[in-house]
Amino acid sequence: MRGWWQELVGLVLPVDCAGCGAPRAVLCDACWEALCGRAARRVWPEPVPPGLPAVYAAVAYADEARSVLLAHKERGVLGLAGPLGAALASGVRAAADVCERDMRGTRDMRALRGAQGVRSSRGRDVREVGGVGVGVAGGTRENPRLVLVPVPSARCAVAARGHDPSRRIAQAAAGELRRAGRSAAVCAVLRQRRPVADQTGLGARQRLDNLAGALEVAAGGERLLTAGPVLLVDDLMTTGASLVEAVRAVAAAGGRVAGAAVVAAPARAFGVSST
Structure with a gap:
């Protein structure tokens, strides 16, 4: 029993930094800075799949970031959810800032149309993101609630790992955003409706x-997608296939994705332009 407990403690509270191996730290200051100390940037996979929303990533999937993500996902070092959530929150802020600029532009246009005597066909106060009405319930006009929708892992992967990494990081990111005064909630409404093959070794088209x-x-999740701007979140983007499928599923339920944020993306994705 003692050996089992020590092994469990070693998994949850490792004595070495998950990023660089420095002793007596779950994550040392240098690795924290490498993971969370930079502003998120827009990223594009190569090739860019049709239907991919604007994606923002905090760091490149290499070195310390790669080690930390793998330690959290595959080794169950749950204490890393906090710093990973802080990194994800950076991407969410970047995506939300663009979304809110678009909404302000839409409000200005509506005000102009109103001054010209044009009324909304619905006659009620909504916000529009990409042409889809989005309510402001749970937030304010100046601080609408961000609806963070995690991209789900395969059920067998969650069972094998004992936790859902993307959902856990999303919850940490929402907490980080709320502490900074931004309204945010995690709505884990996506689920797998059929088994999928292991993505390892598959190319972009195959994925x-x-x-x-x-x-x-999930049944009943449709109404949650109208509580504010919907932002997809995940720990890692490689080809963008998971995000594209998540966008399709949300659209099929009557929602619209305003953007996406991930902790990490391949280094080459930071240097690819959409034009």
């Missing part, structure tokens, strides 16, 4: 085919 139609919004 899209593998995931096509694999996700759905």
